Amino acid sequence: MALLETNGLTVTFGGLHANDGIDISVERGRFVGLIGPNGAGKTTFIDAITGFVPISDGTVRFAGELFTTVAPHERARRGLSRTFQQLELFEDLTVEDNLLAAAETPTWTDVLLDIVRPGRVSPHQGDVEWALETVGLAESLKAFPSDLSHGQRKLVGVARALAARPQLVLLDEPAAGLDTTESQEIGGRLRGLLDHDVSVLLIDHDMGLVLNVCDEVYVLDFGGVIAHGTPAEIRTNPRVVAAYLGAEAEQSS
Ligand SMILES: Nc1ncnc2c1ncn2[C@@H]1O[C@H](COP(=O)(O)OP(=O)(O)OP(=O)(O)O)[C@@H](O)[C@H]1O
Numbered sequence: 001m002a003l004l005e006t007n008g009l010t011v012t013f014g015g016l017h018a019n020d021g022i023d024i025s026v027e028r029g030r031f032v033g034l035i036g037p038n039g040a041g042k043t044t045f046i047d048a049i050t051g052f053v054p055i056s057d058g059t060v061r062f063a064g065e066l067f068t069t070v071a072p073h074e075r076a077r078r079g080l081s082r083t084f085q086q087l088e089l090f091e092d093l094t095v096e097d098n099l100l101a102a103a104e105t106p107t108w109t110d111v112l113l114d115i116v117r118p119g120r121v122s123p124h125q126g127d128v129e130w131a132l133e134t135v136g137l138a139e140s141l142k143a144f145p146s147d148l149s150h151g152q153r154k155l156v157g158v159a160r161a162l163a164a165r166p167q168l169v170l171l172d173e174p175a176a177g178l179d180t181t182e183s184q185e186i187g188g189r190l191r192g193l194l195d196h197d198v199s200v201l202l203i204d205h206d207m208g209l210v211l212n213v214c215d216e217v218y219v220l221d222f223g224g225v226i227a228h229g230t231p232a233e234i235r236t237n238p239r240v241v242a243a244y245l246g247a248e249a250e251q252s253s
């Protein structure tokens with residue numbers, strides 16, 4: 001059984017089919033890429049499977065459960081986590097507090113525990129430390145976002161998604177704006193997530209990163225899947241080369 005599976009997933013904005021009958025599956029333990037030109041529908045796909053935009057047709061299944069009508073926070077609680085293309089960090093909070101702010105979903109039990117055991121360690125503290133360690137930022141726990149490089153800030157965004165302890169993390173352009181060295185570094189870190197039982201769906205325009213780090217890649221164009229295969233197959237797929245990659249694929253091979 002696939003960890004994530006969409007069937008005929010369709011999202012419309014007015015007359016525009018931003019996602020048009022998308023069938024994608026991510027098996028547990030896999031690192032899957034999703035690429036396509038600007039406006040192809042990649043972010044919309046993440047928004048749709050995490051419940052941030054309504055779908056007009058099709059289904060989303062996660063770990064065998066039908067997710068289509070499940071609320072976004074409940075999807076996150078069940079192990080589906082995401083980053084946002086536009087990274088927003090709280091500049092006045094430490095890195096640690098940025099992660100705690102995202103991870104904290106107080107329940108009545110938490111509120112009661114706060115009353116009877118004030119000053120107790122947040123139940124998510126260990127997850128926050130694990131998440132920062134996993135992306136290589138353990139040292140930056142008490143730093144402020146302004147102390148960090150652009151690449152490190154992007155990694156805080158990834159760590160924030162990881163602090164929810166997901167089974168699958170959806171990454172929307174985590175390497176945007178990074179130079180080649182930083183991109184390779186982040187690639188290695190992300191690949192390491194598989195060792196922590198976190199499966200990955202990675203969107204990025206950095207072909208070097210995607211083709212090097214993914215086990216398999218889907219290609220979207222005009223809201224539909226035009227190709228699916230290993231990086232080697234994608235690199236040489238004539239439809240992909242024509243639609244999107246062009247000279248870039250040659251360069252990164
Ligand atoms: N909330 C919205 N309302 C109307 N149209 C939207 C909305 N969100 C996205 N779109 C449109 O849907 C299409 C797909 O957009 P989307 O952001 O998913 O593309 P993308 O593949 O993520 O592009 P990029 O690589 O630039 O991030 C585009 O034509 C976009 O203008």
Ligand SMILES: [Mg+2]
Nearest residue numbers: 042043044085
């Ligand atoms: Mg996008």
